[in-house]
Amino acid sequence: MWFMHKFIKIRAFRTIAVSVAFASIPYPAFAEMSATGVVPALPAQPKLAVVLNSGEATVSLIDMPSRRVIKTTYIGKEPHHLMMTPDQKTLLVANAAGNDVVLMNPVSGEITGRMPNIIDPYQIGYSPNHKWFVANGNRLDRVDIYAANGADLKLSKTVKLGKTPSHIAFTADSKIAFITLQDSNELAAIDLETQNVLWVMPTGKVPAGLWMTPGDQYLLVGITGEDFVQVIDWKARKEVKRIYTGKGAHNFRPLGDKKYVFVSNRIASTISLINMQTLEKESDITGLPSGPDDMEITPDGKSLWVTFRFAKKAGVIDIPTMKLVSVIPVGRSPHGVFFYPRAPWE
Numbered sequence: 447m448w449f450m451h452k453f454i455k456i457r458a459f460r461t462i463a464v465s466v467a468f469a470s471i472p473y474p475a476f477a478e479m480s481a482t483g484v485v486p487a488l489p490a491q492p493k494l495a496v497v498l499n500s501g502e503a504t505v506s507l508i509d510m511p512s513r514r515v516i517k518t519t520y521i522g523k524e525p526h527h528l529m530m531t532p533d534q535k536t537l538l539v540a541n542a543a544g545n546d547v548v549l550m551n552p553v554s555g556e557i558t559g560r561m562p563n564i565i566d567p568y569q570i571g572y573s574p575n576h577k578w579f580v581a582n583g584n585r586l587d588r589v590d591i592y593a594a595n596g597a598d599l600k601l602s603k604t605v606k607l608g609k610t611p612s613h614i615a616f617t618a619d620s621k622i623a624f625i626t627l628q629d630s631n632e633l634a635a636i637d638l639e640t641q642n643v644l645w646v647m648p649t650g651k652v653p654a655g656l657w658m659t660p661g662d663q664y665l666l667v668g669i670t671g672e673d674f675v676q677v678i679d680w681k682a683r684k685e686v687k688r689i690y691t692g693k694g695a696h697n698f699r700p701l702g703d704k705k706y707v708f709v710s711n712r713i714a715s716t717i718s719l720i721n722m723q724t725l726e727k728e729s730d731i732t733g734l735p736s737g738p739d740d741m742e743i744t745p746d747g748k749s750l751w752v753t754f755r756f757a758k759k760a761g762v763i764d765i766p767t768m769k770l771v772s773v774i775p776v777g778r779s780p781h782g783v784f785f786y787p788r789a790p791w792e
Contacts, residue, residue, distance in 0.1 A: 491744060492785035494555055497753060497760050498525040498539065499777025505539070506760075506776040507555040510785065513762065513772045517555065521548055526584075527569045527740075528782045531597055532576040537784060538597075540567035542584060549597070552786040561597070565590065569613050573620040578602075578638050580623050582611040589625055591641050603641035608632050613697070615656035615665060624665060624680065626653040633667060633678065647683050650676050655697035659722045660704045660792070666720070668695040668709055675709055677725055689727055691718035699741035699750070701765075702789035710738040712755065717741070717763070731768045735759050740782050743789035753780040 495508040498521070505525065507517040522541030529538055530552060537552040547567055549559040568584030572594060579594040589611050592599040608630030615624045622644065625634045631651055635644040651671030658665055664686065665678040675695050677687040692714030700707040701719075706728075709718050717731040717738055737756030743749065743765070750763040753776075760780055762772040 490787075491746065492553075492787055494553060495742075495751060495760070495783060495785045496528070496537065496550070496552075496555055497776050497780050498528060498782040499779065500524050500526050500781040501779030502777045503541075503544075504777050505555070506780070508760065508774060508776075513774055515774065515776060518777060519557075521557070522546060522560075526781045528784050529570055529572070530786070532572055533596060534786075536597065537786075538570065539782070540564070540570045540581070542566055542568045552784070561599070564599075568611070571614040571616065571623075573616050573623070573638060574618055575620040577620060578623070580614055582614060582625060584610055584612060584628075587611065589623075589636065591623075591636070591638065605636060605641060605643065607634050607643070608646070612654050613656045613668075615658050617658070617662050624656055624658075626656055626667060628652050628654060628670070631671075633665070633680075635680065645683060647678075649678075649685075650674065650688075655695075655709070657698035657700065657707055664725070666698060666707070666709075666722075668697055670694050670696045670712060673711075673714070675720065687725055689720060689725060691720070691727055692716045692730070696738075697740055699743060700790075700792055702743060702747060702792060704792050708741055708750065710741060710752065712737050712739060717750075717752065719768075729768060731763055731770070734770055735761060735773060739780070742783045742785060744785075745787045745789050747789050751783050751785070753783050755779055755781065 497506040503523050505521045506515045509516045522544035524543035525541050537550040539548040547561040547564045566583035566586045567581040569582040571580050579592040581590045589605040591602045593602050608627040610628040612626040612628045623636045632646050633649050634646045650669035653667045654670040655668035665680045667676040673693045675689040679686045692711030694713030696710045696712045715734045715736050718727050719729045735754040735757035737754050739753045739755040742751045752761050760774045760776050764771045
């Protein structure tokens with residue numbers, strides 16, 4: 447493996463150097479290239495799962511074939527959410543209480559650098575056009591919007607909103623970012639070009655996860671303080687339906703076929719499958735450990751990996767049978783889960 451030093455501008459005036467790993471060479475074959483200099487192709491299935499243990503500032507690295515933790519390492523205070531950089535080479539881990547973002551090789555789990563002074567990054571996201579990077583300050587009631595050039599970030603504006611900004615969704619044209627406000631029971635829309643708040647509307651109690659249905663038709667909002675997914679016509683700024691899934695409806699993961707999306711129900715300890723075309727719940731996955739939260743799907747669409755926030759476990763669900771097939775002990779309050787490659791987010 448080799449490294450380059452990439453200079454990252456923080457808040458437009460401070461420049462720091464971090465080591466960014468070239469992650470285009472897959473684990474475990476990244477150690478060397480062939481004699482012809484050709485990089486081996488990514489494996490058809492991922493080998494390593496990353497689980498963030500929010501309650502103990504660590505990350506668990508799981509060998510996916512054997513389904514066992516092979517390493518637990520310190521990463522930073524309150525790691526909650528993660529995502530890939532637009533070039534699909536680096537995994538970003540947001541440490542909310544640590545006020546930084548960690549750079550990680552997505553296939554080896556190696557920490558390759560840090561971006562300091564990203565304040566209170568609870569949930570993070572790139573706009574679809576990769577022009578904007580949004581960081582929700584869950585603890586400080588703020589949303590920071592950065593002009594982005596890959597991992598080169600320049601703070602554009604801090605937007606003060608209601609209480610506890612949580613999850614993020616974008617319109618496909620990257621013009622609007624939507625933010626749930628958990629303790630204000632609201633949904634906000636921000637114009638990304640001007641960084642002005644367009645509107646704020648009421649929701650059910652403790653809105654959390656957000657998902658945009660195909661064609662930017664509706665926003666699905668996980669109402670964690672109640673037992674349903676709220677369907678919002680965001681253009682008309684009104685609720686059009688409630689899909690009752692289970693207590694603690696929280697976060698989403700689309701199946702990847704532009705038709706179905708899973709929602710985790712934290713309190714009910716179930717996961718529901720929603721048809722995005724009919725806006726109906728089609729089935730439930732039951733018999734799960736307590737607190738299902740974040741989810742990820744293998745590229746073949748057969749396995750759903752889930753963190754169980756209250757049970758200190760991760761699990762694997764067989765999607766064809768909708769049954770839990772494996773449980774893996776991890777750290778305290780596991781939240782984000784990731785592996786690469788993975789099924790499309792659509």
